[in-house]
Amino acid sequence: MLSDEREIEGLMSGEMPLAIAATPATHLRDTTTEPPWVRGLITGLALLFLGIFLFIPLAAVFTEAFRQGLYVYLAAISNSEARSAIELTLLTAAIAVPLNLLFGVMAAWAITRFQFPGRSLLITLIDLPFAVSPVISGMVFVLLFGAQGLAGGWLAAHHLKIVFAVPGIVLATTFVTFPFIARELIPVMEAAGVEQELAALTLGANGWQIFSESPCRTSNGVCFTE
């Protein structure tokens, strides 16, 4: 029985270059992995799926962008319209990301370091923009600040423009991206535990010193622009 398996394994690993030879030098069968043909099959399925659903679409994006050559591509991104669009995108990110970073750190500290009633409701609410359709998040700002909106009259009277202007774009981006940093930080700070902070406290550190030396500073937010 055992020798049979070893034989099959030897045969199969020759045909499946992708599957690793899991058998170490001792030639014992590794009990925590699959037979090579299963490994090959799973790897193949994963690569096939990624190929059809991910690599080909991404390849299409790049071939489409560079199809007429690098020169045309550079010309396209350097015309004034495209440039101002890129500038606006970067500006939006430059405002939204620091705001959300501050929020994420604050929220993660409150949620992971303290127990309070409504804690899980708060987590769900932070997640909400994540699940809300971008169409809906855009629409609520129109309802709030648009000409027909709740604050629209007041804004018009003071000659302030939010919707269909830069502040609206910044607001909507902030709304859509604010769960990200909090979401990334919460598990990290949860896992880091409070021992170090408590130790710092016994050594006489004040609140700000604890915070700036605490392990959570190692996490950095990722910027998602859309």
Next chain:
Amino acid sequence: MLSKRRNVLPGFGLTLGYTIAYLSLIALIPLAMLPLKTAGMGWQSFWTTVTSPRVLAAFELSIGASCAGATIDAVFGVIVAWTLVRYRLPGKDIIDSIVDLPFALPTSVAGIALTAIYAENGWIGRLAAPLGIRIAFTPLGVIVALAFIGLPFVVRTVQPVLGDLDRELEEAAATLGASRSQTFMRIIAPALMPAAITGFALAFARALGEYGSVVFISGNMPMRTEVVPLLIMTKLEEFDYQGAAAIAMVMLVVSFMMLLLVNLLQRWSTTRDALG
């Protein structure tokens, strides 16, 4: 222990206060506009709006296609995560980082690329056309787009759980005479299940609200390939703010319920871990 911790560390009032204030300003007040706007139209006209045939057809397509897309993601996301965690593969780091791209790519770019590929003269559409399968501009195309944008959610929720999985449990199962498939069914699958379901729910919630990529590939035919977010956009462009708010309200409730489900699942799996 807990009560001590609450008192010892500083900053509770400041951080919680700031969190709630920011959350209210950026998210809750704007979102409160939806129930406010819907309340203004009365129950009767709300019901007529959300049960009109065109809206119902859009909901059917949105929920059906999101479900199909998220199911594809759940199945293949687990396979991809498994490959990335357990097997050695040339270029694994690159594959690992590319998995995140649908997340970071502007959705309209994804939509244009997918349409180009799956259209009848595209790279993949050309292969499917002789078989009589049209992908772009049909519900099938919607499913493809939704599966594309949902994939990172499943991979990124399953991957860490799989990485943390205790190998010793599998070894113990093997020493007790379990075959590999038995070990998988009895030991690995139950541990992965909460993460896979969470990933499914996240992909589903994201797919339900997806607009940018679907607009290009679906063809946007009313009653056939029109998704709910697009219908909301159409209503907005017609200045039918109340109609749009009514449909959006239904979507918001569905999204909120999906999130609640995810959080309940996560709590369930952590308490189960603590017990086991």
